[in-house]
Amino acid sequence: MKPIIKISAGIIVLLLLLSISIFYLFQATETAVKPQDMGVTHLAGNFKIQIKLDPEKPKIGNNQLTLIIRDSKDQPVTDADIQTYAEMPAMGSMQAMREPISIDNSGAGLYQGHYSLPMNGSWPITINISSKSLGKAKLVFDMNTSRSGVKLTQATPSDLSPPHDPAETPKQQLKEFNVDSYRRQLIGVTTAEVVCQNMIKIIAVDARVNYDQSRLTDITLKYDAWIGQLHADYLGKKMQQGKTLFTVYSPELVSAQDEYLDSLKQRHSFGLRKATRRRLALWDINTAQIKALEKRGRAIEYLPITSPVTGTIIEKNIVTGSAVKAGTRLLRLVDLSTVWVEGEVYASDLPWVNIGMQARIVLPEQPEPSYTATVTFIDAVLNPQSRSAVIRAQLDNSDGTLRPDMFATMQLQVDLGERRVVPEQAVIYSGDQRIVFIDQGNGRLLPKKIKTGLRNKDMIEVIEGLALGDRIVTSGNFLIAAESKLKTGLAQW
Secondary structure, eight states: OHHHHHHHHHHHHHHHHHHHHHHHHHHHHHTSSOGGGSOOOEEETTEEEEEEEESSSOOSEEEEEEEEEEOTTSOBOOSOEEEEEEEEOOBTTBOOEEEEEEEEEEETTEEEEEEEESSSSBOOEEEEEEETTTEEEEEEEEOBTTSSSOEEEEEOOOOSOOOOOGGGOOSSOOOOEEOOHHHHHHHTOEEEEOEEEEEEEEEEEEEEEEEOGGGEEEEOOSSOEEEEEESSOSTTOEEOTTSEEEEEEOHHHHHHHHHHHHHHHOTTOHHHHHHHHHHHHHTTOOHHHHHHHHHHOSOOSEEEEEOSSOEEEEEEOOOTTOEEOTTOOOEEEEOTTEEEEEEEEETTTGGGOOTTOEEEEEOTTSSSOOEEEEEEEEOSSOBTTTTEEEEEEEEEOTTOOOOTTOEEEEEEEEEEEEEEEEEGGGOEEETTEEEEEEEEETTEEEEEEEEEEEEOSSEEEEEESOOTTOEEEEESHHHHHHHHHHHHTSOOO
């Protein structure tokens, strides 16, 4: 019996060692991705989020996305439902392309997913987080195959304190100081609370009225000829559809008319009649002109050439008596009942511009204060000198008041959603730093460094440094800044 007991004990020891190995292997897998390896921590709602790409510079084909999500106490969030996707914005006639990212919960606050990019370019990533215990949050990161990593462009406002990085500890803490009510009144201090509100961004660009290129018409002949009487006799003249532009003489044309008239006299020459009539039609002799020829019974030497459209002459290459070759452009007409308004938007603003969005067109030379149009085109190629792309809106011009080459301003209004904001005048710029003064009550003011984000004409987004409800100084800031340095006796910032 003793050998059997020894074998059983050996098996038990082997199983125990195997279990320990599996446990440590599992632990190593769980901790393979550590927060300290993930870089910047982003705040959104009640979450702290870190994001990492593999490879760091995304490429065409398969890529990996890793997220670490923690709560305010730096504990892993294990119940998060993650919905995320990468989407290339629409460009010109190309529609937006969306690539879904399927996220797996790997435990301990670790979430990983794979995504595939079909082409190079800008692929902003949108991440929607939902937790039964912590609520919801949304983040948008700028991602591009031309550079490594991502950059946060939008996030649900958060009241969480930003993570502390010892390497970024300031050499000198900003100090609170006191300004009594009399001094505040002299300085003209006003205050306001940090609020969360819908933020609107206005993109305004210089623009110019241009022809609608889809409404251009060229007048050419399919035979050699001489110009007779010229009605389209100057640039800028408006020609009505069906009206005579000019008359032409061509021996071939006269001969073709005679052949058709001869075919009408022959009773059993239906095939010849059909062929000669078709020859006239191929030379753009219309049905009404052919019927007039039949009624007249003789060829006309100078045939009227009528306008196929109602339009304005913008190019003229003939005069009375000109000899012209087949295929030569004689006139160019444009229908100005609609016009294009084109401007150039810098690359940094292009992600906010979409086909179909409304544009406000202001023409200072017109009595109408503004016009409303729709963006119909965004150029897929940047101007290499200005790093901008042409955008186009279309305007009705049935009354003819808008003329090509008029100067205009195109204004695009972008809804940025809910943001934590302060008035623009509340922020003092000191080098790379942004400073506001928090009103602590009882005359006490505290300088506070903040991190800012998007801005519009009046408001600026606060990403870090302030919480909703904080009361800050909104006017008299520069005098308060001088007061701060005098009171503390230090150049704090």
